[in-house]
Amino acid sequence: MRQYTAADFCGFYYAHRGLYDNHHGIPENSLAAFRAAAEKGYGVELDVQLSSDGQVVVFHDDTLDRICGVHGKVIDYPLEQLQEMKLLETAETIPLFTDVLAVLRQGAGPLIVELKTVGKRNPELCEKTREILRSYPGVFCIESFDPMIVRWFRKNAPEIFRGQLAQPEADYQGQLPGVLAWMLAGCRFSFLNKPDFIAYKIGTRPERVLEKRKKGILLVAWTSHDAEKDAKENDAVIFEYCAPPLRYQEG
Structure with a gap:
């Protein structure tokens, strides 16, 4: 497996959950959305989870309610049942990660x-x-809000470029203990997982995150609705609802 560096990811625009349009029959994290992104040549951001029978599928939300109209979590259902569920009442269904990669490699x-x-x-x-x-021929990296997942990759797959997702403390809306929310918002677990990049929600970033960028850690913006504007202060941009060029700077 090739070991990627910052230059492989800098200056790209990444289509959030594929190049989707939930209002016109191309739901997020669907094969149609990924096919549209691949046809344009965009970078892509997507989300993976496990089915109850251990299959890696592509789906974002913690529950199936919003996208599939079904109560419960992805991990509560086997693949066969998940693939019977329709994404936003379209013909699209929850895809296997391997099927998505087959589309993206095009x-x-x-x-x-x-x-x-x-x-x-x-x-x-x-x-x-x-x-x-390991069998995907394209350029890839991983990220997670969970610092222990990022740490797993540091320990078990250090050759894979890895990132810490983060957002302001207030965005956790009381779902986590205050100290933990404060630590996550400030990327204070980075001494454990040593991220190569920090993907931070657009807006005011903690000073300690900006300091890490000065030390060579990439700063990635999510999720931009004006990608070319947000490119000015970030090393890469995850976007939706706009159509930026493929790149904005050379890595």
Whole structure:
């Protein structure tokens, strides 16, 4: 497996959950959305989770309610049932990660794979994602909000470029203990997982995050609705609802 560097990811625009249009029959994280992104040549950001029978699928939300109209989590259902569920009442269904990669290898730019937290099965998700990516010929990296997932890759796949997702403390909306929210918002677990990049929500970033950028850690913006404007203060931009060029600077 080739070991990628910052130059392989800098200056790209990444289509958030594919080049989707939820209002016109191309739902997020669907094969149609990834096909559209690959046809344009954009970089892509997507999300992976586990089904109950251990298959790696592409889906973002913690629950199936918003996208599929079904109560429960992805990990509560086997693949066969998940693939019977329709995405936003379209013909599209929850895709296998391997099927998405088969589409993206047709021309997409670099790939950012976000691993969602699946509790005690996090190591299984990490291991299976790593093994699937080993056969992907394109440029890829991984990221997660969960610093322990990022740490898993540091320990078990140090050759894979890795990133810490983060957002302001207020965005956790009381879902986590205050101290933990403060630590996550400030990327204070970076001494454990040594991220190559920090993907931070657009807006005011903590000074300590900006200091890390000065030390060579990439800063990635999410999720931009004006990608060319947000490119000015970030090394890469994850976008939606706009159509930027493929790149804005040479890596």
